[in-house]
Amino acid sequence: MIDHRPLLRAIFDAAVAAAHPDRILAAHLPPVPRGRIICLAAGKGAAAMAAAAERHYLDALGLDPAKLVGIATTRHGHRVPTRVMEVIEAGHPVPDAEGLRGAEASLALAATATPDDLLLVLLSGGGSANWILPAEGITLAQKQQTTRALLRSGAPIGEVNAVRKHLSRIKGGRLARAGAHAAEIVTLAISDVPRDEPSAIASGPTVPDPTTLADARALVARYQLDIDDAVRAALDDPRNESAKAGDAAFAHARFEIIATPRQSLDAAIKVARDAGYEVLDLGADLEGEARDVAAAHAKLAREARAAGKKLAILSGGELTVTVRGNGRGGPNQEYALALAQHLKDMPDIAALAADTDGADGGVGNATDPAGALIDARTFAKIDELKLDPATTLANNDATTLFEQTGDLLLTGPTLTNVNDIRVILV
DSSP states (O other), X not given: XXXXXXXXHHHHHHHHHTTOHHHHSGGGOOOOOSSOEEEEEESTTHHXXXXXXXXXXXXIXXXXXXXXXXXXXXXXXXXXXXXXXEEEEEOSSSOOHHHHHHHHHHHHHHTTOOTTOEEEEXXXXXXXXXXXXXXTXXXXXXXXXXXHHHHHHTOOHHHHHHHHHTTBSSTTTHHHHHTTTSSEEEEEEEOOSGGGOGGGGGGOTTSOOOOOHHHHXXXXXXXXXXXXXXXXXXXXXXXXXXXXXXXXXXXXXXXXXXXXXXXXXXXXXXXXXXXXXXXXXXXSOBOSBHHHHHHHHHHHHHHHHHTTOOEEEEEXXXXXXXXXXXXXXXXXXXXXXXXXXHHTTOTXXXXXXXXXXXXXXXXXXXXXXXXXXXSHHHHHHHHHTTOOHHHHHHTTOHHHHHHHHTOEEOOOOOSOOOOEEEEEEO
16 A cells, blocks of 8 residues: 555645745845834744844845844744844734733834834734734733634634724734834735635734624624623724724735735645646635535545546635534544545545644644544554544544544644645545
8 A cells, every 4th residue: 555645745845835934025025114124923924924034134135133123923832033023922823911912012113113114014824813902991811712712613714803803902904003104014924814815814904904893793693602791892882993995004005915825735736746646626715614525525535536536636725613522623633534434445545634834723832733644544543443533523522533543743833824735635
């Protein structure tokens, strides 16, 4: 039996490399202004983006270090060395006090901008949790409770962020308001959201927000979120409406996406094709319940096998899990487990599902799994250990099963984030 795991990992690694700040950022950085460069970064790639910006301005352009200031707020374990910019490690997916400190300091630094300064904002996935600055009247604990409720609801990321933007003093265009005295606000973003919607990336701190307080209230009702009365009151307060198109804060603001899930999926597809596989490209923007998407993809794999095809089925996007159990896992592990249920009698099919940031679900540690792999070894181990995938799936406990089978994908922080990569090799 051929071991397909090296190829699966090579496909995943190609997707990650295509979006790494070291490779992509420098070509998009704006010219040096008359005054300072105030660099504010947030997300899982924030420290790596800050370090790449330092190399460009300080080394390639010879900028005086006194003219570059900034703060990068990233997830715990995602720090990289920087020279002049401060790095703050904060909570994700549930925000913490360090995220509050990073957001407060970033907002205060933006407010010091002058007409000679450039406000350079570097965003990557995870910024919504890393920059946590609750609206007036809401405590950090209440914001954490709301975040947990949103994460368990199964809501897609755009809807999650629609609520978060209306409970924040930095999201939804408010950072642009703070830095409105800068000569220019330039935001460079690594997209981690379906269809690359700017207002959804890190909850759009420097762009107009098309969602409203009414939208946020409707989402709370639709998902029957368990939230504090203070949060409900904040969503009724017109002062918490986010910044809209036409706001003066955006008069000198420019936004550019420098890496997308589509680009990373294309890089993954090239590796599969180079290995001799026909490719079925399902797109970079898939959404839906992880176990349901897995069932549909398993059907495609079985059909390809029956037709005698050598086929690679690839997809990106961000799946969700409606949490009903009390186990451990994430959308990619849940997808892989559901896939294993449907393909357990087909040992010549192998698959990988992982988050390109290196963490799928988990508890916010750098050692959290990125996802999981399945193949004939997985199916044999499930039989040998007499494991019950259906019961495990019902308890949302994919991590426990894949720990036992030895099939967790452990990459550590990748320092970027362009959503998930899923590969099925037939």
